[in-house]
Amino acid sequence: MTNRHILTIKNLSKSFDKVEVLKNLKISLGLGEIYAIIGPNGAGKTTLFNLITGIIPKDAGTIVFYKDETKQKFFGGPGGEFSKKPPGRRRHENNLPIDITKKKSYEIARLGIGRTFQGNRVFANMTVLENVMFARQLVEIENPISIMKSTHKKLLNQHKKNTGLTAGEKEVKNLEELLKQEAEQRLDFVGLREVSAHKAEELSYGQQKLLAIARLLMADSRLLLFDEPTAGVNPKYAARIAEIFKKIVSKGDKTILFIEHDMKFIQALGCKCLYLEAGRCPWPFFELEVIMKNPEIRRKFMGM
Secondary structure (H helix, E strand, O other): OOOOEEEEEEEEEEEEOOEEEEEEEEEEEEOOOEEEEEOOOOOOHHHHHHHHOOOOOOOEEEEEEEEEOOOOOOOOOOOOOOOOOOOOOOOEOOEEEEEOOOOOHHHHHHHOEEEOOOOOOOOOOOEHHHHHHHHHHHHHOOOHHHHHOOOOHHHHHHHHHHHOOOOHHHHHHHHHHHHHHHHHHHHHHHOOHHHOOOEHHHOOHHHHHHHHHHHHHHOOOOEEEEEOOOOOOOHHHHHHHHHHHHHHHOOOOOEEEEEOOOHHHHHHHOOEEEEEEOOEEEEEEEEHHHHHOOHHHHHHHHOO
8 A cells, every 4th residue: 555644643742831732633644735734822833843843852642754765865964975775674655654753853854854933043144045055054964064074975976077176175166066056946946046145134024934945945855844934924925935835745745734824825725724722633634614614613713
């Protein structure tokens, strides 16, 4: 049987000072889909993101992520080695199930789960391009500065054949150029290429939201978590973000899970929603129109 899941959560629970924020939550996400999480304030939406990404520990439950084993990373881990498929493991659609319940946040990020936060966390004094380039370095290696000293033999050998360059400094320069080219592609994708040389602090709030998306894509995340991606942006940028989301999942190799209060944005995506209330999921993933037909949910969530 083909397994097209990218994330499964079973009996996930979390309490703060004896207050249950999440209670035995069960979720299954499919690959190549877009999902929205809705619900009133205090429902446990951001807590769920923090648990998935390992920012806070779980009290109970398991989280399994399905890693893509066919993809070769652009840069290797510490030491500069390229990732290789482990032999003898059973796969479904090249998905390798990995229990991430007790993994650290940086380990989860390297497996392919990335997130944004409610606020725009940009490096204000760095250029837009540098912000995106830095995202890959943070995920791939222990020390971002060590990318300047890594050898990455396979990559360098390929470029030596193409360019004939052998000097150490020129080899490093080529690695930087590769990183730069990939970052520029991400900026093209979100429509920020023209401002790539600007400082991040010079961007509008909406543009900084787009920059956050570009950085997440640069980290090569397979599961992308967005915490209120349209909060504080005008309808023009909300519409652009909706189109970007559709393009991200169009190839079927990435999944988006996002928290949102803008119902028009969710309707524009036509995605399924998970309604959270007091840490529980009374309604699993349904279309927004189906959920909003429930009078109790309309009253609690929208005051209607």
